[in-house]
Amino acid sequence: MGELLKVENLNVYYGSIHAIKDISFHVNEGEIVTMIGANGAGKTTTMHAISGLKKIRSGNIHYEDKLISKMDAYKIVSLGLAQCPEGRRVFSGLTVQENLELGAYARKDGREAIQDDFDMVFDLLPRLKERRNQMAGTLSGGEQQMLAIGRALMSKPKMLLLDEPSMGLSPLLVKEVFKTIVNVNKAGVTVLLVEQNAKMALNIADRGYVIETGNITMEGKASDLASDPKVRQAYLGGVKKKGLACLPLFMYDNPRLDEYRYRNRDSRRFT
Amino acid sequence: MQFLTYLVRGISLGSVYALIALGYTMVYGIAKMLNFAHGDVIMVGGYVVFFAFCKNGFNPWISVLIAMGACMLLGITIERVAYKPLRGTPSLAVLITAIGVSYFLQNGAMLLWKSDPKSFSSIVGINGLNLFGGKLQISAETIVTIITSIVIMIVLMWFVKKTKPGHAMQAVSEDRGAAQLMGINVNGIISLTFAIGSALAAIAGALLLSSYPTLMPTTGAMPGIKAFTAAVFGGIGSIPGAFLGGILLGIIENLSKAYISTQLSDAIVFLVLIVILLVRPTGLLGKKTTVKV
Ligand SMILES: Nc1ncnc2c1ncn2[C@@H]1O[C@H](COP(=O)(O)OP(=O)(O)O)[C@@H](O)[C@H]1O
Numbered sequence: 051m052g053e054l055l056k057v058e059n060l061n062v063y064y065g066s067i068h069a070i071k072d073i074s075f076h077v078n079e080g081e082i083v084t085m086i087g088a089n090g091a092g093k094t095t096t097m098h099a100i101s102g103l104k105k106i107r108s109g110n111i112h113y114e115d116k117l118i119s120k121m122d123a124y125k126i127v128s129l130g131l132a133q134c135p136e137g138r139r140v141f142s143g144l145t146v147q148e149n150l151e152l153g154a155y156a157r158k159d160g161r162e163a164i165q166d167d168f169d170m171v172f173d174l175l176p177r178l179k180e181r182r183n184q185m186a187g188t189l190s191g192g193e194q195q196m197l198a199i200g201r202a203l204m205s206k207p208k209m210l211l212l213d214e215p216s217m218g219l220s221p222l223l224v225k226e227v228f229k230t231i232v233n234v235n236k237a238g239v240t241v242l243l244v245e246q247n248a249k250m251a252l253n254i255a256d257r258g259y260v261i262e263t264g265n266i267t268m269e270g271k272a273s274d275l276a277s278d279p280k281v282r283q284a285y286l287g288g289v290k291k292k293g294l295a296c297l298p299l300f301m302y303d304n305p306r307l308d309e310y311r312y313r314n315r316d317s318r319r320f321t
Numbered sequence: 322m323q324f325l326t327y328l329v330r331g332i333s334l335g336s337v338y339a340l341i342a343l344g345y346t347m348v349y350g351i352a353k354m355l356n357f358a359h360g361d362v363i364m365v366g367g368y369v370v371f372f373a374f375c376k377n378g379f380n381p382w383i384s385v386l387i388a389m390g391a392c393m394l395l396g397i398t399i400e401r402v403a404y405k406p407l408r409g410t411p412s413l414a415v416l417i418t419a420i421g422v423s424y425f426l427q428n429g430a431m432l433l434w435k436s437d438p439k440s441f442s443s444i445v446g447i448n449g450l451n452l453f454g455g456k457l458q459i460s461a462e463t464i465v466t467i468i469t470s471i472v473i474m475i476v477l478m479w480f481v482k483k484t485k486p487g488h489a490m491q492a493v494s495e496d497r498g499a500a501q502l503m504g505i506n507v508n509g510i511i512s513l514t515f516a517i518g519s520a521l522a523a524i525a526g527a528l529l530l531s532s533y534p535t536l537m538p539t540t541g542a543m544p545g546i547k548a549f550t551a552a553v554f555g556g557i558g559s560i561p562g563a564f565l566g567g568i569l570l571g572i573i574e575n576l577s578k579a580y581i582s583t584q585l586s587d588a589i590v591f592l593v594l595i596v597i598l599l600v601r602p603t604g605l606l607g608k609k610t611t612v613k614v
């Protein structure tokens with residue numbers, strides 16, 4: 051159970067904006083680690099720094115003892131480090147099947163192994179199988195999230211980075227997604243889960259980090275964080291907030307609401 | 322019968338536009354930029370075929386293959402040297418650079434090959450058709466051009482829709498970041514796109530000059546602009562759209578030359594384009610670009 055991912059003194063800028071301020075954290079093999087924080091705290095930036103989509107200013111990122119912080123994003127995938135990005139970003143003009151095939155784009159272990167993983171993904175996410183010939187753009191939000199997870203799994207990752215997989219989903223679907231994440235982890239995939247939905251995330255995680263305006267302000271066992279008064283106050287609805295929880299359930303999966311939710315993410319914290 | 326003759330000539334010219342437009346549309350669809358130097362790649366391809374085939378008597382197939390290879394290298398080099406450093410900058414900067422590359426190629430050709438027109442001889446070695454007792458003559462160049470453009474369009478559509486690199490191209494076109502997360506080498510895919518577009522330009526050059534045999538450094542400029550128009554007309558980014566736009570543009574141009582006015586034909590072509598774009602801003606077969614949340 052060594053360290054699979056190790057981030058040391060990471061600094062990331064957007065122009066002159068110092069978005070990530072010298073943070074360090076690590077993920078051990080086999081763990082689910084969550085990084086929780088409010089909108090704009092720097093979670094996505096951290097994810098992109100790890101996957102190579104965002105160039106970093108300074109610091110080191112090691113994956114399996116390899117320095118990956120200077121590697122091209124497309125090469126990092128082949129090392130077994132996959133990312134399921136925020137907002138799903140499925141390829142809407144391609145079918146479900148083709149999206150999954152692209153997930154396996156960089157693999158070189160042969161058709162049969164890839165076919166096995168197709169079966170595994172369809173087992174895990176049976177809804178995708180029914181819709182395999184449908185254009186990804188016509189899927190509902192929940193189905194797109196499942197596809198994004200399935201697509202990341204098709205690269206046969208040792209470690210999976212998930213960026214707010216619960217965003218814009220109904221409570222029922224959120225549960226389903228989190229159940230899937232647990233199953234993926236049980237299948238041997240190490241998980242780094244970024245969430246605003248702190249309650250659910252801390253529930254399934256082994257350890258957690260709290261990120262605020264580019265700094266890691268707290269870290270520890272997930273159960274300890276979940277009972278920490280400060281965390282409860284800020285992230286677990288210690289303060290009652292007006293949210294979308296009052297909307298009728300059928301409205302949750304309406305894609306036109308996604309943007310609205312995206313902009314009001316802070317008010318979507320679970321209560 | 323006169324009408325049919327004009328129509329067939331229009332389709333023939335339109336097929337050349339279609340071939341060039343396919344290159345424009347591929348590059349636009351995947352690299353999201355207008356490569357205004359595309360027409361001048363045609364000219365370079367034309368010169369390569371001219372020297373290989375007309376001057377040195379190479380087999381026409383071999384000559385076109387050499388030209389395709391040369392243009393692929395040229396296209397990839399242009400992208401690497403001129404466009405890649407500008408990725409992520411405002412598209413206006415890229416556009417101006419493309420115009421610069423276009424002039425660079427024209428002036429380079431002038432230096433290398435002088436500006437006097439060269440007389441191209443047709444690469445098509447078969448006979449034309451005589452229909453209706455000689456009333457309708459279809460030249461061999463016309464037949465070859467039309468068939469070539471249809472075959473290439475079908476192959477391109479198959480390639481993009483059915484093959485792994487084709488799917489990677491679609492992924493890059495939709496979302497470069499997500500494509501990288503799949504392990505797709507975005508730079509490689511963009512190079513591939515430029516290579517394909519430039520190879521098509523070489524074929525288009527050889528066929529264009531077989532029908533219209535005057536070769537000069539500026540030979541590619543006008544067909545390039547027309548083909549760009551055709552691509553927009555059909556819906557830029559769409560492969561069948563580029564084909565349809567090219568054919569229609571050729572027909573409109575030839576018919577208005579025949580029946581309205583030789584001088585005004587280009588103006589009429591652009592008038593039709595403007596009307597179409599007013600009615601359908603995305604072009605005939607263009608998709609609405611979906612705005613992502
Ligand atoms: N493309 C960008 N350009 C400039 N600033 C950005 C960009 N993306 C994010 N930021 C800024 O970086 C900070 C962290 O953003 P982000 O990583 O998206 O946060 P989170 O994922 O936690 O919501 C925010 O202050 C945000 O405004």
Ligand SMILES: [Mg+2]
Pocket residue numbers: 090093094095136214
């Ligand atoms: Mg984010």
